[in-house]
Amino acid sequence: MLVVEDSLAISKIIQQIAESLNYDVTVAASLTEVKGILEHKNDFYAATLDYSLPDAQDGEVIEHVLSHGIPSVVMTGRMDEKTRNKILSLPVIDYIPKENSQAFMYLKRILFWQKRNKGTAVLVVDDSKAARNHIVELLKRRNFTVFVTDTGKKALDLLTRNPTIKLVVTDLEMPEMDGIELTNEIRKHYSRDKLAVIGISGVSNSMLSARFIKNGADDFLRKPFCPEEFYCRLMQNIENLYNIEQIQKAANTDYLTELHNRRSFFTNGQGYINKYLSNEVHYALAMLDIDFFKKINDEYGHDAGDHILKVLSSFMRKHLTSALLARLGGEEFAVLIPGIEQEQIVNRLDDFRRALAAAPIHFEQHQIHCSISIGIVLNSRAPLSEQLTAADVALYQAKENGRNQICISNKTID
Numbered sequence: 001m002l003v004v005e006d007s008l009a010i011s012k013i014i015q016q017i018a019e020s021l022n023y024d025v026t027v028a029a030s031l032t033e034v035k036g037i038l039e040h041k042n043d044f045y046a047a048t049l050d051y052s053l054p055d056a057q058d059g060e061v062i063e064h065v066l067s068h069g070i071p072s073v074v075m076t077g078r079m080d081e082k083t084r085n086k087i088l089s090l091p092v093i094d095y096i097p098k099e100n101s102q103a104f105m106y107l108k109r110i111l112f113w114q115k116r117n118k119g120t121a122v123l124v125v126d127d128s129k130a131a132r133n134h135i136v137e138l139l140k141r142r143n144f145t146v147f148v149t150d151t152g153k154k155a156l157d158l159l160t161r162n163p164t165i166k167l168v169v170t171d172l173e174m175p176e177m178d179g180i181e182l183t184n185e186i187r188k189h190y191s192r193d194k195l196a197v198i199g200i201s202g203v204s205n206s207m208l209s210a211r212f213i214k215n216g217a218d219d220f221l222r223k224p225f226c227p228e229e230f231y232c233r234l235m236q237n238i239e240n241l242y243n244i245e246q247i248q249k250a251a252n253t254d255y256l257t258e259l260h261n262r263r264s265f266f267t268n269g270q271g272y273i274n275k276y277l278s279n280e281v282h283y284a285l286a287m288l289d290i291d292f293f294k295k296i297n298d299e300y301g302h303d304a305g306d307h308i309l310k311v312l313s314s315f316m317r318k319h320l321t322s323a324l325l326a327r328l329g330g331e332e333f334a335v336l337i338p339g340i341e342q343e344q345i346v347n348r349l350d351d352f353r354r355a356l357a358a359a360p361i362h363f364e365q366h367q368i369h370c371s372i373s374i375g376i377v378l379n380s381r382a383p384l385s386e387q388l389t390a391a392d393v394a395l396y397q398a399k400e401n402g403r404n405q406i407c408i409s410n411k412t413i414d
């Protein structure tokens, strides 16, 4: 990232912000320096540009950097209308008045999203090519991946084929299916926590925004809109989706191991089982439990115990691919694993058990040996909760038989 700023203090702050977001930073303090840098390197991911530089006091650096195709944020100490209009007439990502510390918080938000937006796709639906192109240009400046189409029907088709689309911007007036009908159709298949819809229209009917929103849209923009307003609404919706995703992730993930937690395992497990059964795929439900874990905690400390839980989890991720993996609590894990046949699944789990027992886990100066016991239920048609109880009984049997082994449930629970 290129930081252009003549104040050393401000340049340091921006640099710190950018580095905290893993940007590599190049700093310049004048237009002359910028020109020198861009002669050799111009593949910057983004730039922040101070409007007034000692050798270019009237924003000349902006056009120079933009001419190299570098998405740029303008930082300015000037607040007058003329400067604002001049900046906004250029294809910049945004402009930020350097009024107070909020300016830097805002910059951090922009830079964070500039990186993240690449993985987010936006679908633009408008039958007017000019209107479509305008919105696409604005979205590309913000690094979004963009899909475009001119009818509602094609939009629905694109949505089914491209799950990375997180937001739809749709015009109201289109032939065959208008924007409100499209929104209605979208909401039959996509909930508001997964996909946002922004309606737009040039019609000056004050009821339209309410109609759009009552039909499932999240926001509404009246044409013509200024880029600033478009970006504010766009980013607010994208941030909402991101926040919901983060909350859902936290609610379903075990904080220590980042595997699914008990809740997530119960929410998703039955669906996997149903799929295996209806496709006649062999599968096993296994419960894994670390042997003598209390002793490990007592001997090496709780941090060592935590470390072992983490190492075991990443070992599971690596070796038990294609399985649904969860930490049910403490040192107890659940695995729902498909396979070619029953014996192959049992062997896979047993190989995993053996490999873990053979490789001591390093923690500080210690080499900690640990093993697991496993209880398995194979190809059962019983509900998930009953299968877990049966796997738990088999696990208990494995512990009773001396630990570090697999025990298969012999109880028929179909």
Ligand SMILES: Nc1nc2c(ncn2[C@@H]2O[C@H](COP(=O)(O)OP(=O)(O)OP(=O)(O)O)[C@@H](O)[C@H]2O)c(=O)[nH]1
Residues within 6 Å of the ligand: 256, 289, 290, 291, 292, 293, 294, 295, 297, 301, 302, 303, 304, 305, 306, 309, 329, 330, 331, 399, 403
């Ligand atoms: N470090 C750490 N320890 C935990 C965590 N959750 C549970 N434990 C400990 O796990 C231990 C489980 O002990 P026990 O249920 O007696 O089982 P065990 O010692 O593994 O013995 P067996 O299962 O019979 O082989 C307890 O000491 C808990 O405090 C955790 O998140 N981190």
